[in-house]
Amino acid sequence: xxxxxxxxxxxxxxxxxxxxxxxxxxxxxxxxxxxxxxxxxxxxxxxxxxxxxxxxxxxxxxxxxxxxxxxxxxxxxxxxxxxxxxxxxxxxxxxxxxxxxxxxxxxxxxxxxxxxxxxxxxxxxxxxxxxxxxxxxxxxxxxxxxxxxxxxxxxxxxxxxxxxxxxxxxxxxxxxxxxxxxxxxxxxxxxxxxxxxxxxxxxxxxxxxxxxxxxxxxxxxxxxxxxxxxxxxxxxxxxxxxxxxxxxxxxxxxxxxxxxxxxxxxxxxxxxxxxxxxxxxxxxxxxxxxxxxxxxxxxxxxxxxxxxxxxxxxxxxxxxxxxxxxxxxxxxxxxxxxxxxxxxxxxxxxxxxxxxxxxxxxxxxxxxxxxxxxxxxxxxxxxxxxxxxxxxxxxxxxxxxxxxxxxxxxxxxxxxxxxxxxxxxxxxxxxxxxxxxxxxxxxxxxxxxxxxxxxxxxxxxxxxxxxxxxxxxxxxxxxxxxxxxxxxxxxxxxxxxxxxxxxxxxxxxxxxxxxxxxxxxxxxxxxxxxxxxxxxxxxxxxxxxxxxxxxxxxxxxxxxxxxxxxxxxxxxxxxxxxxxxxxxxxxxxxxxxxxxxxxxxxxxxxxxxxxxxxxxxxxxxxxxxxxxxxxxxxxxxxxxxxxxxxxxxxxxxxxxxx
Ligand code: MSP
Numbered sequence: 001x002x003x004x005x006x007x008x009x010x011x012x013x014x015x016x017x018x019x020x021x022x023x024x025x026x027x028x029x030x031x032x033x034x035x036x037x038x039x040x041x042x043x044x045x046x047x048x049x050x051x052x053x054x055x056x057x058x059x060x061x062x063x064x065x066x067x068x069x070x071x072x073x074x075x076x077x078x079x080x081x082x083x084x085x086x087x088x089x090x091x092x093x094x095x096x097x098x099x100x101x102x103x104x105x106x107x108x109x110x111x112x113x114x115x116x117x118x119x120x121x122x123x124x125x126x127x128x129x130x131x132x133x134x135x136x137x138x139x140x141x142x143x144x145x146x147x148x149x150x151x152x153x154x155x156x157x158x159x160x161x162x163x164x165x166x167x168x169x170x171x172x173x174x175x176x177x178x179x180x181x182x183x184x185x186x187x188x189x190x191x192x193x194x195x196x197x198x199x200x201x202x203x204x205x206x207x208x209x210x211x212x213x214x215x216x217x218x219x220x221x222x223x224x225x226x227x228x229x230x231x232x233x234x235x236x237x238x239x240x241x242x243x244x245x246x247x248x249x250x251x252x253x254x255x256x257x258x259x260x261x262x263x264x265x266x267x268x269x270x271x272x273x274x275x276x277x278x279x280x281x282x283x284x285x286x287x288x289x290x291x292x293x294x295x296x297x298x299x300x301x302x303x304x305x306x307x308x309x310x311x312x313x314x315x316x317x318x319x320x321x322x323x324x325x326x327x328x329x330x331x332x333x334x335x336x337x338x339x340x341x342x343x344x345x346x347x348x349x350x351x352x353x354x355x356x357x358x359x360x361x362x363x364x365x366x367x368x369x370x371x372x373x374x375x376x377x378x379x380x381x382x383x384x385x386x387x388x389x390x391x392x393x394x395x396x397x398x399x400x401x402x403x404x405x406x407x408x409x410x411x412x413x414x415x416x417x418x419x420x421x422x423x424x425x426x427x428x429x430x431x432x433x434x435x436x437x438x439x440x441x442x443x444x445x446x447x448x449x450x451x452x453x454x455x456x457x458x459x460x461x462x463x464x465x466x467x468x469x470x471x472x473x474x475x476x477x478x479x480x481x482x483x484x485x486x487x488x489x490x491x492x493x494x495x496x497x498x499x500x501x502x503x504x505x506x507x508x509x510x511x512x513x514x515x516x517x518x519x520x521x522x523x524x525x526x527x528x529x530x531x532x533x534x535x536x537x538x539x540x541x542x543x544x545x546x547x548x549x550x551x552x553x554x555x556x557x558x559x560x561x562x563x564x565x566x567x568x569x570x571x572x573x574x575x576x577x578x579x580x581x582x583x584x585x586x587x588x589x590x591x592x593x594x595x596x597x598x599x600x601x602x603x604x605x606x607x608x609x610x611x612x613x614x615x616x617x618x619x620x621x622x623x624x625x626x627x628x629x630x631x632x633x634x635x636x637x638x639x640x641x642x643x644x645x646x647x648x649x650x651x652x653x654x655x656x657x658x
Contacts, residue, residue: 031323104227163201163267163270186261472498566585
């Protein structure tokens with residue numbers, strides 16, 4: 001029987017509009033869930049909304065709406081966004097649902113009956129404006145850190161959970177199961193927090209009503225984290241469906257942002273130990289998205305709304321960007337510049353172009369049917385491509401098992417680059433001119449289409465829609481990864497599907513993109529925790545430093561520039577210009593016109609037949625009324641004339657330079 005796999009996201013507060021952060025966690029969980037399904041597992045993927053607490057009660061009042069109606073509306077926004085993001089969750093839980101209220105109360109009873117809850121007076125600094133207790137350590141000059149008003153010493157009756165009783169058990173959990181908390185930096189933080197001693201936790205409130213009533217003491221409602229964390233059990237069938245619970249509990253992965261690892265890796269296991277229930281297997285705390293290196297915030301007007309990008313670039317482009325750009329566990333910066341560059345270079349140019357070129361060639365040279373490879377015609381380039389496919393499948397499987405989607409995508413894009421090179425080396429458009437080369441042509445286009453169908457299989461968890469489209473074009477079915485090779489590839493003779501541009505180039509400037517961005521109505525805020533449990537500070541806004549600017553770039557930055565070999569076919573001076581030369585060049589797959597500022601250094605005749613380097617993916621620009629598509633590489637010495645970059649040997653036009 002296939003293994004089962006239970007993965008959760010946090011349940012999101014509904015006092016804020018969904019934004020990039022919520023979308024990211026849910027997309028990562030979705031990619032994990034989809035990859036596990038491809039591995040044949042019985043997956044249960046849960047997300048949902050956290051709807052109780054004073055903030056929601058207040059937000060509803062401010063909106064002039066009844067609280068549950070407010071919750072219905074705002075929870076729906078998360079559901080709608082997740083459906084636009086193509087999230088494949090199996091359940092969506094709301095903490096206001098009867099099934100959850102029943103489960104939270106059942107766990108409360110178990111913990112109480114086993115002696116881990118007691119009633120006492122909860123004393124602390126209270127802000128009457130914000131109506132909440134402020135931990136002493138968070139007071140600013142003795143005043144409320146949120147609104148700046150004076151605080152009063154107040155006491156409230158509260159139930160306490162005996163968290164202090166679990167210190168040793170928790171520490172031995174972290175020691176015995178090191179992978180319980182990842183990444184390591186989060187694990188170390190938690191170990192040191194717990195080693196420092198644990199105070200009992202206040203888990204009920206009497207100062208507001210919008211919560212789950214404490215069983216047998218309805219004056220109290222549960223503190224939101226006790227209520228919220230138990231959602232993971234509710235959805236797994238607790239308490240009324242023991243066979244479901246047995247199948248899906250414990251959860252395999254609780255995924256979340258780093259700021260709530262403490263609740264999941266300390267409180268939650270302690271609640272479960274107290275209730276005598278099994279513990280989840282892994283808690284993973286990912287990093288934070290910053291916007292252009294600063295924290296996202298409404299006041300800075302830089303909160304990223306996923307819809308702005310999904311509407312313009314398509315859902316798969318958004319999913320690709322966030323998973324490629326952020327390494328799970330580390331912070332990452334969202335920027336329009338990198339979004340546009342990745343979109344145009346990696347999606348439109350690398351993947352989109354090669355898919356439409358291969359399909360167009362099959363249509364043109366093979367009557368629109370997948371050609372049959374001819375075994376005897378296979379030579380080095382074919383064998384190399386097949387080996388690269390095998391190696392990529394292995395690598396991507398390993399990366400996905402380590403949840404390193406960024407690395408997995410990089411591997412797939414390396415395969416795409418190899419495929420591009422293979423096509424340039426084989427020059428199917430030249431093969432097509434001579435009937436003797438038919439076996440090589442068929443073999444080449446078969447291997448190219450097959451490579452793209454493997455790409456489809458590999459990108460499925462991240463880009464399900466693109467994978468589906470690729471399969472339609474190349475008449476194949478997406479396959480489980482480890483099957484991608486075993487099934488023997490494509491079926492020759494099948495007609496290819498309608499050719500569509502997967503990612504049309506988008507020639508927008510960053511300013512144009514920004515001017516269309518809408519702003520969020522409200523900003524996410526975490527409800528303040530009780531005095532005993534200060535929330536870790538959000539990531540600091542990097543402070544501008546006076547240090548010299550480090551302008552080194554990463555290899556990824558460099559690879560965004562598509563440099564190619566080209567051959568000059570024709571050259572003529574641009575009339576009325578001293579410097580400009582109009583060139584017609586062969587870039588392997590096509591002929592292009594470009595304008596270069598080299599007329600003072602070279603005569604037209606000297607240039608024809610020369611092999612040069614060009615920037616292939618430069619946006620077109622008009623120079624003296626001529627559209628220039630690309631830029632020629634030349635060294636420009638101070639005060640001297642430009643000197644063209646040359647190659648140390650024969651090299652085919654279209655070859656990539658890196
Ligand atoms: N309701 C609690 C969670 C209860 S789970 C039992 C909560 N909700 S929240 O709406 O504030 O969502 C927080 C989560 O949203 C983070 O843990 C993370 O998953 C995601 N993100 C919100 N902002 C984020 C970034 N800027 N970057 C990345 N993810 C962040 O906390």
